[in-house]
Amino acid sequence: MILIxxxxxxxxxxxxxxxxxxxxxxxxxxxxxxxxKKVLKNEYVLxxxxxxxxxxxxxxxxxxxxxxxxxxxxxxxFLSAANTELKFITKGYSSGGLDYITKPVDMGILLLKxxxxxxxxxxxxxxxxxQKALMDExxxxxxxxxxxxxxxxIASHELKTPLTSVKGYVxxxxxxxxxxxLETVKKHLQKAEVQLEKLNDLIADLLDIxxxxxxKLKFNKKNFVMDDLLDSIxxxxxxxxxxxxxxxxxxxxxxxxxxxxxxxxxxINFLTNAMKYSPGTSEIKIVVRFENAGVxxxxxxxxxxxxTEQQKSVFDKFYRVEETAIHFxxxxxxxxxxxEIIRRHGGEVGVKSAIGEGSExxxxxxxxxxxxxx
Ligand code: ADP
Numbered sequence: 070m071i072l073i074x075x076x077x078x079x080x081x082x083x084x085x086x087x088x089x090x091x092x093x094x095x096x097x098x099x100x101x102x103x104x105x106k107k108v109l110k111n112e113y114v115l116x117x118x119x120x121x122x123x124x125x126x127x128x129x130x131x132x133x134x135x136x137x138x139x140x141x142x143x144x145x146x147f148l149s150a151a152n153t154e155l156k157f158i159t160k161g162y163s164s165g166g167l168d169y170i171t172k173p174v175d176m177g178i179l180l181l182k183x184x185x186x187x188x189x190x191x192x193x194x195x196x197x198x199x200q201k202a203l204m205d206e207x208x209x210x211x212x213x214x215x216x217x218x219x220x221x222x223i224a225s226h227e228l229k230t231p232l233t234s235v236k237g238y239v240x241x242x243x244x245x246x247x248x249x250x251l252e253t254v255k256k257h258l259q260k261a262e263v264q265l266e267k268l269n270d271l272i273a274d275l276l277d278i279x280x281x282x283x284x285k286l287k288f289n290k291k292n293f294v295m296d297d298l299l300d301s302i303x304x305x306x307x308x309x310x311x312x313x314x315x316x317x318x319x320x321x322x323x324x325x326x327x328x329x330x331x332x333x334x335x336x337i338n339f340l341t342n343a344m345k346y347s348p349g350t351s352e353i354k355i356v357v358r359f360e361n362a363g364v365x366x367x368x369x370x371x372x373x374x375x376x377t378e379q380q381k382s383v384f385d386k387f388y389r390v391e392e393t394a395i396h397f398x399x400x401x402x403x404x405x406x407x408x409e410i411i412r413r414h415g416g417e418v419g420v421k422s423a424i425g426e427g428s429e430x431x432x433x434x435x436x437x438x439x440x441x442x443x
Contacts, residue, residue, distance in 0.1 A: 070094040070111065071183065074104040074130065075119040075148065084117065087176050093183065101125025108134055113143050114190045115183060120149040142193060144186040146179070148172055220387050224400055227271055231264040238264070277406045278386070288328040288413060290440060295321040295364050298329060299355060302336050313344055313351055319358040321366075326437045327414050335407040335418075339368035339430045342404070345397055347372025347427065360433065363416065367431035374424040384408040384418060407432075414438035 071093050075081050081097045088095050096111065098104040101122055108116070116134070120127035127147055134140045147169040168186075170179055238261035245253040280286040303315045325332075336355075343353045347370040356367040375383060375390060382388045389401040408418045416434030 070096055070113050072096045072098060072104060072107060072111075072113045072116045074098045074101065074116060074122075074127070076100060076122040077119075080119070080148075084174070084179075087180070088183065091180060093187075101127070101130040104130055105133055108137060108140050108143070112139065115144045115146065115186050117146045117148060117179075117183075120147050142190060144168070144190065146170055146182055146186070148174060216387055220400070224271075224275065227398060227400055228268065230398075231267040231271075234264040235261050235268070271400070274400065274402050274406060278402055281406065281409050286409065286413070288331060290326055290328050290438065292324045292326055293329040293332075294323070295325055295332075295357060295366065298333060299336070299357060299366070302333060302340070303355070306337070306340055310344055313353055315340070315353045315355060317355045317357065319356055321357045321359055321364045323359055323364065323436055325364060325434065327434060328410075331410045332414070332434070335410050335432060336366065336368065338403045338407050342430065343368050343370035343372065343428070345399070346370065346393070350427075356429070356431075363433050363435040365431060365433045367429045369427065369429040371427040374426050374428055375420065375422040376424050380420050380422055383420060404430075 071088060073081055073084050073088075073095060074097075075084070076099055078099065081099065085095045085097060096107060096113070098107050101124055104116070104118070105125075107113075118127045118130060125133075127149075131145055131147075134143065134145070145167055147167075148171075149169055150172050168182055170182065238257045242254060242257045242261070245251075245257060277286065299317055299321075303317060306315055307313070340353065340355075347353075350371045352371060354367075354369040356365070356369060358365050373393060379390050383390070384404045384407075386405040387401045388405075389399060404418075411418045411432045411434060414434045415438045416432055418430070418432045420428055420430050422428035
């Protein structure tokens with residue numbers, strides 16, 4: 070928008086008319102004071118400013134405007150009666166572009182100048198946009214680098230913990246064998262096995278991540294029955310976590326074409342999280358039903374829950390809810406891998422949750438998922 074500032078109404082009207090005829094949006098002010106008020110409120114590409122006005126003159130207005138951050142890109146064309154005034158023109162104004170036209174105004178020249186300033190304004194806008202996009206990109210890459218470093222440090226720690234335990238149990242085993250204490254040997258062996266299993270799961274997850282990155286995560290799809298898979302998972306999980314009751318609600322006796330081991334991995338991941346993020350509770354529900362030519366499976370816990378804002382990000386790579394991350398161990402990759410597995414079955418994942426009430430992590434896959442293109 071252009072602001073014309075002139076104390077003579079006829080000048081205002083005639084300039085306004087010409088500019089509007091050439092499709093420019095025009096605003097007017099009949100004094101310097103009024104112009105300053107308008108500049109504070111609106112954004113102008115260009116101000117056409119009469120130099121000689123009672124009260125504030127054009128130069129004073131320009132000087133004041135130069136202090137407004139809002140008018141940083143605004144150009145000014147002075148309308149001056151005589152060339153002698155022009156030596157004052159550069160005084161005080163150093164923000165946007167600057168030019169002048171002597172009175173009586175040659176409309177052809179004025180239009181040319183207006184168009185040029187508009188073009189410059191648009192180009193500088195574009196440059197600012199590009200600069201902003203570049204800054205955002207740089208910031209993103211920093212952040213990404215920082216996330217990677219953080220991940221490496223967490224991953225090393227997570228791998229080291231079970232490894233240190235295994236080392237300890239092996240030493241104890243040696244001592245128990247020397248003593249011939251077979252009962253203790255068995256106990257230590259079992260404990261070492263649990264830690265080795267943890268290590269194995271962590272390494273498998275890390276391998277999955279790199280397979281996803283390189284597009285090498287392969288699926289072995291066959292027919293299986295979701296009900297049977299769920300029953301077997303519940304039995305296994307119950308054995309390793311007897312403190313939790315896992316109840317199944319609903320049925321899905323239909324055959325599904327998919328990678329049973331990978332779907333099992335997703336459900337176990339949901340269940341492991343359900344237990345991990347629900348301290349002090351002992352019940353988990355698995356909801357299963359046939360729906361929209363596919364199967365819905367939801368794992369419902371009564372734990373800490375996740376707020377709406379964070380729910381959007383939990384399936385992102387390396388994402389962990391910051392407020393709770395220090396209380397629970399994890400790498401923030403399980404849900405990312407799960408989402409990728411379900412996506413590759415033509416399905417979708419999601420979560421319904423409320424802070425302090427618990428969460429239901431779910432997926433829906435079609436009965437027949439698409440086969441991989443390769
Ligand atoms: P990890 O548990 O190793 O951190 P995940 O990818 O499995 O990684 O989960 C990502 C994040 O989502 C977790 O760090 C946690 O903040 C949140 N989350 C996952 N499952 C639950 C759950 N059942 N209840 C509350 N928060 C959860």
